[in-house]
Amino acid sequence: MDQKANFLKGLFKENPLFVALLGLCPSLAVTTSLENAIGMTMGVFFVLVLSNLIISLIMSNKFLSPLVKPVRIPVYIVVIATLVTIVEMVMNAFLIDLYLSLGVFIPLIVVNCIILGRAEAFASENKPIDSLIDGIGMAIGYGLAIMIISIFREFLGKGTITIWQSLQIDLVFIFDFLKIEPIAMFVQPVGAFLSFGLILAIITAIVNNVSQTNKKGA
């Protein structure tokens, strides 16, 4: 497969969150601020890229793959859980604020369907280099998706966009200008469902529109 297409499919055509609807739980829970979304993206990126690489190395190895094949799902889970533990320990040591605000969702990267899904659907049948690129594309696609949701929620809910700790863009003046308050509901659980539903509907509308115009053109 063309490397560029392989990379780009994770971003748009097969976006894990908006198209395949995988990994919903963390994407609803951690999108209260852009900072959390960036932290989650880093965790998922590390785990997804390395798990894709390692699993593909195992499965393309002539000696290992017949041994592993009958018990492949437990093997995948051990590989993924080990990587997640590394992420957990590193975040606990160096990024304690992020560790506390992401909470239970760091260990839950293990059961994120995207990672196991890519391992089973792609990495187990493709060459290590292709799997690596697929992992990078998927992780970036997922990251962009949760960042879009978190920007939407944080801006409407608090009027700010927190990029990293104290690095914050203050947009409250827009709300002041319109003489309204930020809508606090959007950073509460309610807002997660609402904004994800709205964003999904917007994307569906755009996709429908594009495919319709394409049909007319053809």
Added chain:
Amino acid sequence: MENLLMIAFSAFIIENIILTQFLGICPFLGVSRKRSSALGMGMAVIFVMLISSTVTWLLFKYVLEVFEIQYMRTIVFILVIASLVQMVETFLKKVSLPLYKALGIYLPLITTNCAVLGVAILNITKEHNFVEMLVYTIFIGLGFLFVMYIFSMIREKLDFSPVPKAFKGVPIALIVAAILAVIFSRFGGII
């Protein structure tokens, strides 16, 4: 006793696992199209959650903490849950065929259900003792079943309602979930 009541009530309604903690969203959207499947999934989740939380809690207290290897938590828990689900499946098949037929198809899905691992980990991070752990897990499970059931009833009606084209399917389900979450978030005022 009051403490236990508090834990039970907040696990059931206020900290509802789906609507405020966002665990188990995949089955919430995936198997909530029909009332019967929502009920089956809910039962299977309660069943597995209770067994796996008990086992992981005991393992954490009497193995991981004794040897001071708490960092192995994630790996140990997920392996225990995955193998438990498998065991429960074989066990049910042998012992009670009707129960297996009712829960069977949902069991494999549960391994990657974040609610089960999530509750096992939450029981540890919230430092529950054994009884608190049992109460918390049961009521979290009941809360899951309750919301799944309500949601599936709404979705059955939703299939026959005129929904804007872009909102068809998952988007409108998420909006409905948002409205449910509004209702549940107001229960917080009771305490």
